[in-house]
Structure formats: structure tokens, C-alpha cells
Amino acid sequence: MSKPERIELHGVADPGELMARVLAVRSRELGRLQGALQSGEGAGLHDFRIACKRLRYALERFEKVEPSLAPIAQSLSRLQDALGAVHDRDVLASILPPALEQAERKLHRERTAFVEQAVALWAQTKEKARVCTLILFE
Amino acid sequence: MKWLKKAVGRERYALERARRRFIRRPTEKRLHDVRTTGRRFRSLLEDVTALLPLPKLLRRVRRAADATDAARDATIIRRLLEASVDEHEAALAAPLLDELRRREEEAMELAHHRLTRTRFAR
Numbered sequence: 001m002s003k004p005e006r007i008e009l010h011g012v013a014d015p016g017e018l019m020a021r022v023l024a025v026r027s028r029e030l031g032r033l034q035g036a037l038q039s040g041e042g043a044g045l046h047d048f049r050i051a052c053k054r055l056r057y058a059l060e061r062f063e064k065v066e067p068s069l070a071p072i073a074q075s076l077s078r079l080q081d082a083l084g085a086v087h088d089r090d091v092l093a094s095i096l097p098p099a100l101e102q103a104e105r106k107l108h109r110e111r112t113a114f115v116e117q118a119v120a121l122w123a124q125t126k127e128k129a130r131v132c133t134l135i136l137f138e
Numbered sequence: 139m140k141w142l143k144k145a146v147g148r149e150r151y152a153l154e155r156a157r158r159r160f161i162r163r164p165t166e167k168r169l170h171d172v173r174t175t176g177r178r179f180r181s182l183l184e185d186v187t188a189l190l191p192l193p194k195l196l197r198r199v200r201r202a203a204d205a206t207d208a209a210r211d212a213t214i215i216r217r218l219l220e221a222s223v224d225e226h227e228a229a230l231a232a233p234l235l236d237e238l239r240r241r242e243e244e245a246m247e248l249a250h251h252r253l254t255r256t257r258f259a260r
Contacts, residue, residue, distance in 0.1 A: 009188040015141060022185045057181040061145075091211070092218050099230045102223040 002047045004054055005029055019062040026055040027129070037122055040115050042090040049083035052076050072128050079121040085114040140192055149179040153199070154259040164250045166213065172253065173206045179258075198256055206251040209245035216242055 007025045014016050036044030043099040059073035087113040096104055153175045160168040176199055183196045216238035223231040 004184045007185060007188055009186065012189060018142070018186070018189070026185075026195060054181055054184075057178050060178075061182065088214055088218050092215050092222070094174070095215075095234070096219075097230065097234060100223060100227050102224060102227055102253070103231065107218075108257050 002029075002050065011014055015060070015062070017067050019065055022058050023055070026051070026058050030055050031105065034122065037115070037119050042087070045083055045115070045118075046087055046090075047076050049080055049087065052083065054081045056080065072125060075125040078115040079118055079125055082114050086111055086118065089114070119127070142186060146182065146186070146190060146192070149175070149182055150195075150259050152186055153179045154257065157202075157253050157256070157258060159211050161250070161254055164246060169209055169246070169249060170247075173203070173210060176203050176206065195258070198258065202258075204254060205249045209242065209249045212238060212242040212245045221228070 005025055005028075007021055009018065011022060012021060030048070033044065033048040035050050036048045056073050056076040059069045059076070063070050063073065089107045093104060093107050093111075097105070153172070156168070156175045160172050172211065180196065180199045180203060183192055187193075187196070204217040216235065219231060219235060219238065
């Protein structure tokens with residue numbers, strides 16, 4: 001799991017400034033990890049999910065200061081759920097006895113569907129962030 | 139800085155309340171509350187560490203998260219396995235299901251043990 005980047009907060013004196021710096025760093029972290037959605041690789045998707053969580057909590061914390069953040073946080077929450085479902089299937093598949101062939105096929109099918117769902121939800125999240133213009137996932 | 143200390147204090151007490159509820163009666167729902175309040179608090183401490191460093195508290199929150207994650211993970215994986223096997227494979231899955239139930243109980247006990255010894259606020 002990737003460690004959170006330390007946020008430089010020198011000179012921050014009010015919640016608005018803190019919000020801008022935290023969201024800039026946490027959204028950049030997420031943007032850097034988005035390639036995992038294309039590769040579909042388990043560890044990369046897990047790191048991406050954790051970065052989603054960090055950004056979502058930050059967004060929820062600042063919703064009172066900036067209510068337009070709420071739809072992005074909700075979108076990230078759905079994305080996180082889809083990625084969590086992928087992770088659960090990876091964990092179970094790694095300990096599943098080879099004799100459980102049907103269960104393995106079912107898990108694989110579901111995993112593929114959840115990755116596709118995550119790709120679509122990520123596109124929606126980016127669009128909401130673009131409309132809000134506060135965050136850009138570069 | 140007063141506003142930040144206030145925000146940290148609020149989340150710290152929310153986690154402590156959730157911990158006490160879980161210690162009094164350890165249920166899955168109460169464990170979930172400890173995990174969610176703990177994750178939020180951890181995220182806040184990590185975000186503002188340059189402004190308000192609380193390394194000891196952050197370490198305590200991280201250790202508590204590790205203990206509660208194991209219990210929750212075991213439950214989720216057991217439920218997913220139950221939902222993934224059909225009647226033809228049920229017998230083959232039984233030993234793994236038993237093992238997961240055992241892990242779940244152990245992890246819940248460990249979470250209770252750790253959280254009994256960890257305080258987040260007075």
C-alpha cells in the first residue's frame with residue numbers, strides 16, 4: 001500500500017487554504033495511480049482504491065466550506081465500492097482450493113464486471129470534478 | 139490553528155466513543171463504526187501532520203486500524219465464499235469456510251483485546 005504524500009502546509013492560516021492544499025495533493029496522488037484501471041492489476045487497483053479513500057475523506061471534511069465537493073465525494077464512494085469488490089475477489093481467489101472451479105470462474109466474471117464498472121465510475125468522477133473546476137486529476 | 143485543533147478534537151472523541159461502545163458490546167456493527175471513524179481520523183491526522191504533528195496518536199490509530207481490519211476482512215471473505223459456491227461445490231468449500239469462521243472469531247477477539255488497551259482520548 002502506498003504511503004500518503006506529506007502535504008506542505010507552510011503559511012496556512014485558514015480552512016480555505018488548508019482545503020486547497022490538501023485537495024491538490026490528494027487528487028494528484030489519485031491521478032498518478034489511475035493507470036491501474038487500464039492494466040486491471042490487483043495491487044495497482046488496491047493502491048488506487050486507498051488513494052480514492054484519502055481524497056474522499058478530505059472532500060467530505062471540506063463539504064461545509066465548499067458544498068460543491070459533495071457530488072465528487074459521492075462519486076468516489078461508489079468507485080471505492082466497485083474497487084473494494086475487485087479486491088475482495090482477488091483475496092478470495094488467492095486462497096480458493098483449485099477444486100472449486102465454478103466458484104473461481106464466477107469470481108473472475110464478477111471481477112471483470114467490477115473493473116469495468118470502476119472504469120465508468122472514474123470517468124464520471126473526473127467529469128464531475130471538471131464541472132466543479134476545483135480539482136483536476138492530471 | 140484553534141479551528142484545526144477543534145476539528146481534530148471532535149474526530150478524536152468520536153473515535154473514542156466508538157471504541158468504548160465496541161468494548162462494552164463487541165458486535166459487527168460497532169466494529170464497523172470503530173473502523174470508519176478511525177479511518178476518517180487517520181486521514182485527517184495524515185493530511186495536517188505538517189501543521190499539527192501528533193505522531194504517537196497517529197501510530198495508535200494505525201495499529202488499531204490493523205487490528206480491526208483483520209476482523210472485518212475475515213467476515214467479508216467468508217460471506218463472499220458462501221455466495222460464490224453452488225450446491226455442487228458446497229462440500230469442497232466446507233473446510234475453507236470453517237477455517238474462515240475460525241479466523242473471524244480470532245480476529246474479533248484480537249480486535250477487542252487491542253481496543254481494550256488502546257485509548258484515543260481521556
